[in-house]
Amino acid sequence: MSKSLLLIFLLATIKFYSQENYNSESYKITLGDLSSKTFKKDSTANAFVIYEFGNSYVDKTNFRLTTEKKHKIKILNQEGFDQANIVIHLYNSDGGNSENVSEIIATTYNEFDGQVESTKLKEENIFKEVYDENHTIVKFTLPNIKPGSVLTYGYKITSPFMFKYHGWEFQGDIPKLYSQYNTSIPGYWDYHIKLVGGKKLAVNDSKIENTCLEVGRGGSADCTNSTYVMKDIPAFIEEDYSTTKQNYLARIDYELKTFTRADASVKHYTKSWKAVDKELRSDKDIGRQLRKSVDLEELLTPEIISETNPLKKAKAIYNYVQTHYMWNGDFKIFNDVSIKNLINSKSGNVSSINILLHNLLNESEIDAKPVFLSTRENGFPTILYPVLSDYNYLITRVTIGDKSYLLDATDKFLTFGQIPFRCLNQKGRLFDFKNESKWIDLKPNSKTATFVMAKFSLKENNQLVGKINMKQTGYHALSSKKTFFNNKDSYLNEIEDTHVNSEVLNFEAPKNNPNNPDFKANYELTHNLENIGGNIYLNPFLIKFFSENPFKLQERTYPIDFGYSDTYFYNMILDINNEYTIKELPKDVAFQLPNSTGSFVLSTKKVGSTINILFKINFNKPFYEPEYYDYLKEFMNLIVDAQNNSTILITKS
Incomplete structure (x- = not known):
């Protein structure tokens, strides 16, 4: 049926449609999508997703990870207009490689005075800007938005980063009727696949496609093709007394475990804790800083150095670092860490301050160890295997006798044994440079x-x-x-x-x-x-x-x-x-x-x-x-x- 005949058909019958009749399992616009004006599943919703679809695969011509996305959204009232503002995040590596987006197509459909209007997004209304050193964003706003509008938009992302296989968020800040994600993963790549959020999949199917990808010299790979579907997904509404919503959004995440080359050699991306412990011990940045000796006589008063009570001495050292060095607000823990710069400038990031505390305590023969953690706003760290990118904060644990204290010297208002509220995120990883690291609970030591x-x-x-x-x-x-x-x-x-x-x-x-x-x-x-x-x-x-x-x-x-x-x-x-x-x-x-x-x-x-x-x-x-x-x-x-x-x-x- 031609587009003009389809529009005539819609107009001829639109007045007879009043009940909800959304086409939730197709990207195509139907009469029910346009004429339905309510959403009984959630009467508080201002907009909702009728249908969305994603498909990720490795392109056979350029061997790049390709992800295609399509979305169909119903706007119920003016409060839902912000759903027309679309932002696409693209990753850029330090080496100059970057993700790219193409084939952006977006259209707004309206019923107006007995007619169906379709308004397309113009290319000149698509904007690109630098977000930070590792991200670029592409932004656009669908045109001609009104209560009752149906929005459709889609695009394709091409990525050279197979270690960052694209995840999929089934849940968002508005309800969704249908969300589907298809993936095709060649056998060269083996991922940890994690379903987050506790919601059940309506469809969870996988099958093997033989020889889906051919490489040079006769090499080939089979693919695991998977289909994941969720239906009738409620909006995620943030409320007080919670950590970041990323801990609980219904979604699927990927973490590259191994890559097998055509010659059968294997590169491990996800390592064991034992291997990570070894790497951190010899690391030229944070590992070296944690091993760095400090001159007690240059920094501490004779009264602190001569103190014989270990607890009093630890408290005095903590108070010294707390009052002499100012946190610059930076959470970086694996780079830009320098005790020398901190001592000279009296200001530094989380790691620099708490590593200086750690080293002063150890130099004073008080047992101190670093604890890596993820703050409440950063999300829970992965427990089953090490993912160092999960961590954005470092504190120190000191043990005196049979009692341990968690310390953070970035805030002059903290008491000895108290860590900032942002750090109360269930578990942290204690690194012992003589023994294997282990999980510890991040609990307050006082009421x-x-x-x-x-x-x-x-x-x-x-x-x-x-x-x-x-x-x-x-x-x-x-x-x-x-x-x-x-x-x-x-x-x-x-x-x-x-x-x-x-x-x-x-x-x-x-x-x-x-x-x-x-x-x-x-x-x-x-x-x-x-x-x-x-x-x-x-x-x-x-x-x-x-x-x-x-x-x-x-x-x-x-x-x-x-x-x-x-x-x-x-x-x-x-x-x-x-x-x-x-x-x-x-x-x-x-x-x-x-x-x-x-x-x-x-x-x-x-x-x-x-x-x-x-x-x-x-x-x-x-x-x-x-x-x-x-x-x-x-x-x-x-x-x-x-x-x-x-x-x-x-x-x-």
């Missing part, structure tokens, strides 16, 4: 908690007058220290903003310094209460730990990762004088998460003219599996409700 003690009296002029004492430990303290010591006025403004219709007086932060493990503050507060018809309604929560429930999704399929377990404690003692009578108190509430993984309690007691309110929240785990989500959501609903809606009703006697 995180906030304690608030509020003692108040109700005066005859309907004023609440008293004092608040606060103590924070662990990561709660770290956050407050950074705010307080970087800008004390800002910290005080935050407190004043917390207390509406109140006056904050005599603020103190006693005995605090930047690397104290705890943070303490106290202040006086005068809070004006309103008398309504002879009644005073007092919410006893002058400080609220959670202003709203952070968990809002109908379903969350990835874990809730707080990074650390923690505790919140609030105690208010209220003394009312004889001029007042208590008519109503907050109801007691208690709730426990399954398997004793968390709890909260609200308890109110009245003894004479004194009211004692106790509120305590415990998160006993740093990490909760997705099946806890509904419980956590209800848990937080009750906590927020208790803080916002608890009332003490008081009247004049």
Whole structure:
């Protein structure tokens, strides 16, 4: 059927189509794609993928990895217009080789005044720019976008990098009805193939194609041809308390294991941990820096050098590096590492600072070892086999007696044994240059908690007058220290903003310094209460730990990762004088998460003219599996409700 006849057919019948009838298993535009205006599978969606297809193979003429992609997207409303902005990332190696994109074809289809319009992307509206030293991006925006539009676009990427076989993301930030990825891998290349995200494939088929690739001198290879399909894939919606979404997106990844040459010789790309350990020991960059000796007398004071208590000495060395060298914000760990440059400039990257710490400790006969890790935003490292490109951070572990401490000297607010929150990413690889490396848990060595003690009296002029004492430990303290010591006025403004219709007086932060493990503050507060018809309604929560429930999704399929377990404690003692009578108190509430993984309690007691309110929240785990989500959501609903809606009703006697 010609294109003109097809359009006439669509126009003649389009008004009879009103229900959803998307063509989800073909790239072709159909009447149902254009006329359907809703998406019942997800009523919150602004756009969704009707169909997408990818095909990766080795071109028989130039032996380059070729990947063809096609996408068909439905725009439901204006909030979905950003799906028309397409960005293609291309990899460039240091040696000058690069990926290229070609055959970009993009079209927008609309139904308008009884007609079907197709608007093609013009070549002059395709832009190319340098993204960073190893990446170029190609960008374009599909034209003439409206609510109801259907977008189609496709392109071909040619790559000389067989070690970077293209993966495929079945899941994205909008829902997908159908996603298919075909691959053809010649037997010369052997990959680790990893399915991430925990979602099931609707199709997972593989078969052998004989002599799919012929090379010179009569050489040939068979190919493994695979088809992977997922259907009805929900959007991945990011929510608080999680690591990077790349840990949980449904996708397939490839890591080159070996390459077999035509002469049958084998090159290993994925090595054993034993082989990687050996390479790092002899590495001319990071390996040499870790072995580099340092002159203690040139850097450390005689008091530190002569200290005989190993723990005190380790703390003094840590404090020296922490206060004398500034982190430049660079995460590089395998290159641009130089202790000499760090000492001279007083500034350097993560590796330089923590390797200097490592070397000073070892030179002082304190057992220190490097730990390689991947930060929370960088993703989980591969556990089954070594992939050094997974790692972007280095810390030091020191062992004194039977106790070990994880150390990072890049932040002056960290305490001895505390690592930055960004490093709390489950596991790190401890490298022992005498023995084999091993996995260790990246766990905080101290508890995180906030304690608030509020003692108040109700005066005859309907004023609440008293004092608040606060103590924070662990990561709660770290956050407050950074705010307080970087800008004390800002910290005080935050407190004043917390207390509406109140006056904050005599603020103190006693005995605090930047690397104290705890943070303490106290202040006086005068809070004006309103008398309504002879009644005073007092919410006893002058400080609220959670202003709203952070968990809002109908379903969350990835874990809730707080990074650390923690505790919140609030105690208010209220003394009312004889001029007042208590008519109503907050109801007691208690709730426990399954398997004793968390709890909260609200308890109110009245003894004479004194009211004692106790509120305590415990998160006993740093990490909760997705099946806890509904419980956590209800848990937080009750906590927020208790803080916002608890009332003490008081009247004049």
